[in-house]
Amino acid sequence: xxxxxxxxxxxxxxxxxxxxxxxxxxxxxxxxxxxxxxxxxxxxxxxxxxxxxxxxxxxxxxxxxxxxxxxxxxxxxxxxxxxxxxxxxxxxxxxxxxxxxxxxxxxxxxxxxxxxxxxxxxxxxxxxxxxxxxxxxxxxxxxxxxxxxxxxxxxxxxxxxxxxxxxxxxxxxxxxxxxxxxxxxxxxxxxxxxxxxxxxxxxxxxxxxxxxxxxxxxxxxxxxxxxxxx
Numbered sequence: 001x002x003x004x005x006x007x008x009x010x011x012x013x014x015x016x017x018x019x020x021x022x023x024x025x026x027x028x029x030x031x032x033x034x035x036x037x038x039x040x041x042x043x044x045x046x047x048x049x050x051x052x053x054x055x056x057x058x059x060x061x062x063x064x065x066x067x068x069x070x071x072x073x074x075x076x077x078x079x080x081x082x083x084x085x086x087x088x089x090x091x092x093x094x095x096x097x098x099x100x101x102x103x104x105x106x107x108x109x110x111x112x113x114x115x116x117x118x119x120x121x122x123x124x125x126x127x128x129x130x131x132x133x134x135x136x137x138x139x140x141x142x143x144x145x146x147x148x149x150x151x152x153x154x155x156x157x158x159x160x161x162x163x164x165x166x167x168x169x170x171x172x173x174x175x176x177x178x179x180x181x182x183x184x185x186x187x188x189x190x191x192x193x194x195x196x197x198x199x200x201x202x203x204x205x206x207x208x209x210x211x212x213x214x215x216x217x218x219x220x221x222x223x224x225x226x227x228x229x230x
Contacts, residue, residue, distance in 0.1 A: 006101070012052055013098045019045050020091035027084035039077045042087075046076055049094065056097065066093055122222055129218065134211045135201050141214070142170075142198025145191070145221050149173040152228050156182050170195040183228070190220055 023042060026034065034042070050071070053064045067090070074086035121144050128137035149170060153160045158176050160168050168176075170191065178188035194217045200208040 009052075009056065010098070010101050012048070013094055013101060016045065016049055016052065017091060017094050017098065020087065020094065023079065024084060024087055024091065027079035027087065028081055030080040033078045033080055038079075042076050042079065046071060046090075049090065053093070053097070063093055063097060122218065122225070125218055129211060129214050132211075134209075134214045135206050138198055138201035138209070138214045138217065141217050141221050142195070142201065145194060145198065145224070146170045146173070148221070148225055148229060149177060149191070152182060153177060156180060158182075170198070187224070191224075194220060 019041070023038070023045065026038065033039075050064075050067055053061070053067050057063050070086055070090050070093075076087065076090075079087060121140060125137040125140040125144075128134075128140065146169065150160050150167070150173060153168075153173055153176065156177070158173075158180055160173065162168055162172070174188055174191045174195070177183060178185060197209050197213060197217055200206070
């Protein structure tokens with residue numbers, strides 16, 4: 001696991017636990033619901049907490065399910081001395097996550113966060129192609145594909161640099177990954193196809209492909225990331 005990623009995740013969860021401590025202390029003494037400023041702080045805290053859990057465990061995990069149960073069942077904007085134990089329960093989720101982080105129980109944290117970043121870029125690309133910007137979308141999707149291949153090679157102890165020390169591009173990475181049986185010849189051919197489209201977009205050959213092909217490329221890269229980097 002990357003030490004920097006580990007440290008950033010621990011710092012975020014510690015900060016969220018600290019914010020919860022402050023909010024719980026205020027709510028415990030409050031005779032009525034918190035004011036607008038603190039309600040905004042609670043809303044930000046909830047958003048950050050949900051985002052952290054999604055990045056660490058994705059939206060299918062037990063922690064995220066518990067988070068959704070709490071946020072759907074209770075109104076976190078109405079906190080006072082007789083209504084704040086649900087905030088304590090949400091803080092308990094964060095403490096469980098901190099325990100798992102410090103004990104090294106989240107074994108593939110770097111890949112999980114990287115997959116989340118790729119998903120964000122692919123979502124941006126989807127908006128671009130839907131808005132008629134197929135060329136910019138193709139370049140962005142191709143960049144995600146290339147970086148995905150590099151991350152997959154690292155994961156399988158396959159070199160990502162040439163003998164000259166320069167980073168390998170999509171084609172040699174694709175060949176090396178298929179040769180190592182990380183994926184089969186069909187996927188290798190598909191990667192080659194979409195690499196050609198990305199190269200056409202990057203070099204201004206915009207008439208060599210259409211919007212429908214860019215959408216197909218997006219679907220492939222989304223599935224490729226899901227299959228190999230989750």
